[in-house]
Amino acid sequence: MNAAAGGKGLRILASVSPGEVRVVLLSGDELREAWVERPARPDGVGDVHRARVSALAPAMAGAFLALEGGETGFLPDGEMPGKRGGLSEGQGVLVRVSRAAQGGKGPRLTARLSAAEAALGPAEGPPKLLAQGPEAALRLARALPTAPVVTDGPALAARLRAALGEGRVVLSHQPVFDAALDGEFAALAEPEVPLPGGGRLLIHPTPALTAIDVDAGPVAGQDRAAQQRFNLLAVAESARQVRLRRLAGGILLDLAGLSVKQRAAYAEPLGKALARDGLAQLLGLGPLGLFEIRRQRVHPPLHEVLAGPLTPGLAALRQAVREDAAVPGRRLALRVAPVVLAALQGLPGALAEAEAAMTRKLTLRPDPSLPLAGWTIEEMPHGG
Known part of the structure; x- marks a missing residue:
């Protein structure tokens, strides 16, 4: 983590970029909560x-x-x-x-x-x-009154200081998310979660329910003690991912390589891990050997917020602003798929915020050859 994110204990970091605010709760260097807000399209909770x-x-x-x-x-x-x-x-x-x-x-x-x-x-x-209801950084700060708040957004810092007091909010002049935290945050949109020592979680939301499959990988061929340690890790990480991703509704968890009778031993550790999340409840172990979990929906799950072409478009804008700040005065062009450009143009304020943050106007170029998640930033020649 960078200097703004360093230290131990609970910390709230709020990263502000064109069209978007990303907020995390960290315990030491462990990610506890993650939020993505598009101020032009608030979810309305608390209004x-x-x-x-x-x-x-x-x-x-x-x-x-x-x-x-x-x-x-x-x-x-x-x-x-x-x-x-x-x-x-x-x-x-x-x-x-x-x-x-x-x-x-x-x-x-x-x-x-x-x-x-x-x-x-x-x-x-x-x-x-x-x-309007409180934004994510303010909700977290009120729920955790001793946690410091660090943000790289001057306007957000001013709003938070007005609500929380001057001494609790730090305005960073460097991005509060470094490359490692950016990567960990982006991984929350992916269906695969690697587990220590091998194996992985596969998370598949559907409109009706979410399935979490534990793949033991190389651990499957090891002794029973190794498999037990692996499944305990998988149980803890599954509960963590449920909360981080704000999965909601019915959730089915399929552990790896165990009979239905053997799986029953993991009900207690799973229940304890889920108890840290006030919205989640373990309903029990079903006849197919799947743990059944129900989590109350309040805010939209992360996979709904991050779905579609707007997310890669805002990531591209964020990177363009950072590259301009690193070497000011260059003329930069952003190439994105046409559907991504249309999504950026359809989000009120995003392109204007990027232009205001950069030393020179960003040229936008639709490129049908690029995939949805693909984009490039190019330096334009002088006079070009």
Whole structure:
């Protein structure tokens, strides 16, 4: 880790780049949490809205509420303070987003607000966003009041200092993510997780569930004690990856090379590893020998955030800004696939932020020969 990330204990690092903020929680040099936020497209969790009841849904034990911008959220009866029910169509309600939208469904809402949230405005009136939820760095800082916060974004540092106090937030003049942390962060988008001593986890999210397969590799041919040590490592790393990637819904874990009876011995260590994550619960060992885990969804899983052409485009912009800072004054051109360029152009503010951060305007060149994740940065000749 670089100097900004050095030391022991819990630390929060927030890396700001065009169109994106990446935040990590480190314990020593171990990655504990990882967040990717695109400020132009927030997930909405924690937002406080003045909403209007658009339809009652007694069969679903709740109501659909219209939010500003035409979005519709769902308010369960159990999330109304006091006596359940009692809503009527057209009624105004103050609500907070408790779970991000998913799969074409709108966000989940709650009307159980703090006094400060309830004072943000009257319930009656047209739907309106009254306050945005806290960004990841602030959420982590509030949850961990002794952890220092280091960021390379001046505007973010100013917002955090206003909320947390001057002494707790450090503004770094160097990128807070070094190459090692960049690589570890990027690996969270990959399906394969290497395990110490050989073997790997294979993580495959689907719309219905996530499958985690433990591949023992060279350990499979070793003695039973080696296999036991390997599976204990696999159990701990599986629980860590579930939290890091914010996997949600049903999760099936398939350990390596064990009978169903032998696998039962790993229920206790798996349950303990998952207990560190307040959103995860071990349901048990199924008849097929698969551990069944359920994790509550609040924010979108990382694989949803990182899917598509925008992620490689923002990585390319980030690298272009770094190369300009290393040798200012050069004329740089960025070649990306056309679909990646379109994604960058469709994200409000990203290209303008890159231009503002560079000493000379970045030339963008669509290149149909490049794959989705491929891009190149070239130095243009003077006068070219």
